[in-house]
Amino acid sequence: MSRSSGALSSAAVLAVLLGASPLAAQQISNPKLYEKSLSAAREALEYYGEHDDAEARRRVNDIGYRLAVMSNFDAYPFTFYLVDMPEPNAFALPGGQIFVTRGMLGLGLTDDMLACLLGHELAHVTFQHGTRMQRKATLLNVLSTALLVGVMVGVDDEPSSNPSSPYGYGGDDRKGSLVQGTAAAGMALSELLLRNYSREFEDEADVEGQRLAAAAGFDPAGAHQLWTLMNARIPQAKVYGYWRTHPFSDQRLRAAEVRAAELKTLTGRPPEDYRAKVQQALLDYAAREKQEPELDLFVETSALHAWPRGARAESLRLAALHRRRDAEIEKPELQRDYGELVRIYEEELEEVRLLTPDSAFLARLEQELAAMRGDVDALYPKALEVWRGDVVQTPFLEGFLSNYPTSPEVPAVALALGNAYSRLGRQVDAVEQFLRASEAGPESEAGRRALEGLRNLTSHLEELAALQQLADDVGDPKLAELSRRRLAELAPKYEDIENGAGYLKRYPESEHGEVVRERLEALANNLYGEVVLYQEVGDHVKALERIQLILTHAPLSHAAEQLREQAVFES
Numbered sequence: 001m002s003r004s005s006g007a008l009s010s011a012a013v014l015a016v017l018l019g020a021s022p023l024a025a026q027q028i029s030n031p032k033l034y035e036k037s038l039s040a041a042r043e044a045l046e047y048y049g050e051h052d053d054a055e056a057r058r059r060v061n062d063i064g065y066r067l068a069v070m071s072n073f074d075a076y077p078f079t080f081y082l083v084d085m086p087e088p089n090a091f092a093l094p095g096g097q098i099f100v101t102r103g104m105l106g107l108g109l110t111d112d113m114l115a116c117l118l119g120h121e122l123a124h125v126t127f128q129h130g131t132r133m134q135r136k137a138t139l140l141n142v143l144s145t146a147l148l149v150g151v152m153v154g155v156d157d158e159p160s161s162n163p164s165s166p167y168g169y170g171g172d173d174r175k176g177s178l179v180q181g182t183a184a185a186g187m188a189l190s191e192l193l194l195r196n197y198s199r200e201f202e203d204e205a206d207v208e209g210q211r212l213a214a215a216a217g218f219d220p221a222g223a224h225q226l227w228t229l230m231n232a233r234i235p236q237a238k239v240y241g242y243w244r245t246h247p248f249s250d251q252r253l254r255a256a257e258v259r260a261a262e263l264k265t266l267t268g269r270p271p272e273d274y275r276a277k278v279q280q281a282l283l284d285y286a287a288r289e290k291q292e293p294e295l296d297l298f299v300e301t302s303a304l305h306a307w308p309r310g311a312r313a314e315s316l317r318l319a320a321l322h323r324r325r326d327a328e329i330e331k332p333e334l335q336r337d338y339g340e341l342v343r344i345y346e347e348e349l350e351e352v353r354l355l356t357p358d359s360a361f362l363a364r365l366e367q368e369l370a371a372m373r374g375d376v377d378a379l380y381p382k383a384l385e386v387w388r389g390d391v392v393q394t395p396f397l398e399g400f401l402s403n404y405p406t407s408p409e410v411p412a413v414a415l416a417l418g419n420a421y422s423r424l425g426r427q428v429d430a431v432e433q434f435l436r437a438s439e440a441g442p443e444s445e446a447g448r449r450a451l452e453g454l455r456n457l458t459s460h461l462e463e464l465a466a467l468q469q470l471a472d473d474v475g476d477p478k479l480a481e482l483s484r485r486r487l488a489e490l491a492p493k494y495e496d497i498e499n500g501a502g503y504l505k506r507y508p509e510s511e512h513g514e515v516v517r518e519r520l521e522a523l524a525n526n527l528y529g530e531v532v533l534y535q536e537v538g539d540h541v542k543a544l545e546r547i548q549l550i551l552t553h554a555p556l557s558h559a560a561e562q563l564r565e566q567a568v569f570e571s
Contacts, residue, residue: 069274202252338375464490
């Protein structure tokens with residue numbers, strides 16, 4: 001489908017609407033490209049994590065499909081995903097997969113802002129920017145084999161001419177280390193999703209994104225409002241998050257303001273039929289002759305979110321719930337996490353009540369949920385018998401607290417689990433359980449022991465996230481102050497890169513966030529220096545260990561960017 005890159009006047013948009021033909025069935029015009037793009041989407045959610053927020057997901061899909069139906073694009077079915085990344089960002093894959101990060105949603109965007117953001121990403125797909133950039137096209141091809149054959153990363157052992165870096169970068173005659181498995185896929189994914197587009201492509205996406213927003217009934221001024229907000233919250237000089245993948249300038253801001261004044265907000269077109277056609281296209285794809293079970297389940301979940309109402313959606317919901325339930329039932333009965341199953345069922349019930357309150361499907365879910373609660377209650381005497389025995393294992397303790405969160409035994413069980421986590425070196429989890437024991441039974445023996453344990457532990461804690469949790473959540477003022485002082489002391493000088501990455505994922509907006517981020521950047525740069533040295537002496541095992549640390553825990557650092565630049569991607 002050919003498209004104009006210039007801004008359309010409101011009259012032109014209206015003409016497009018009035019002359020629009022009935023919606024055609026959604027297509028997959030290039031199955032090979034779509035499969036690669038779909039696989040990359042699934043890998044991205046596994047690598048970065050999916051942001052599990054039903055309300056936010058519903059909002060993004062509702063707004064996204066209102067725009068998508070106005071695009072008149074039917075080469076691939078659009079799907080929308082939430083990524084558990086603290087950095088504000090959004091990106092798209094060529095097969096129509098659109099991503100918005102937790103950090104972006106956390107900025108508090110209005111619907112108009114979110115519409116212009118999604119419109120911009122939709123435009124990258126409709127204009128085929130991903131396949132028109134050779135580097136991105138190569139990365140999409142190589143990602144499917146990265147897990148099998150790996151990615152070669154090399155560094156030059158000559159001093160760098162770049163004064164901003166003390167290490168050598170680039171060069172043709174390089175010594176390399178083969179990165180394989182998850183790290184290789186993560187490297188390809190990060191490069192694919194975070195590599196910025198050209199100025200021309202960004203301008204095209206700006207124009208089309210505002211046009212789509214206006215045509216769908218949103219205020220196109222949302223683009224100017226969005227970038228103004230982000231410019232205040234995310235300084236461009238830090239090359240952080242969105243600015244890394246979407247180079248920005250004052251000229252783009254002014255152009256967005258001018259276009260908004262020229263575009264008229266219209267009523268749009270109801271998206272329900274379009275969403276049903278997207279769902280059908282996805283299910284047809286999942287039913288193709290060449291089946292990959294895990295990928296097909298991913299497609300079915302996408303189909304449910306594309307159109308979450310009606311009999312087909314209910315069938316998809318039930319199948320997903322039963323898969324989760326059956327997997328839990330296969331475990332030994334006292335290690336089953338019925339509490340998590342109950343939570344999932346309750347979320348689905350809430351969703352169905354909101355979307356289709358008159359559905360007979362509600363009775364089916366309520367019946368299964370009641371049966372599950374009966375199973376949990378029936379296991380309680382057995383669980384107590386095990387708890388009162390001599391030896392209990394960590395999985396049992398975890399299951400007990402999930403299944404019986406209000407039982408009288410919670411303080412003592414939480415204390416035991418906290419001690420188990422502490423022995424395993426899981427400081428963040430240990431603190432969480434000690435806090436739970438103290439809060440559930442402040443006057444109990446277990447509660448008092450948990451609080452005393454926290455007082456003794458705090459001065460030795462190394463985990464930044466555990467200290468922040470104590471500073472925020474503990475009810476003891478002296479302990480909270482001790483935790484704050486310890487955190488302020490460690491934030492600028494912690495030594496474990498995983499420690500800083502875990503803190504930033506959990507507390508990206510804390511008062512120590514910038515200091516922790518700067519230290520993370522320095523640690524990643526130090527590790528890169530070690531990569532250079534180990535590759536120079538031929539110790540590729542140690543070099544690889546450090547490459548994987550950088551890519552896993554500091555994927556947006558300058559060091560990770562340099563590693564991706566030096567990677568040899570061959571499609």
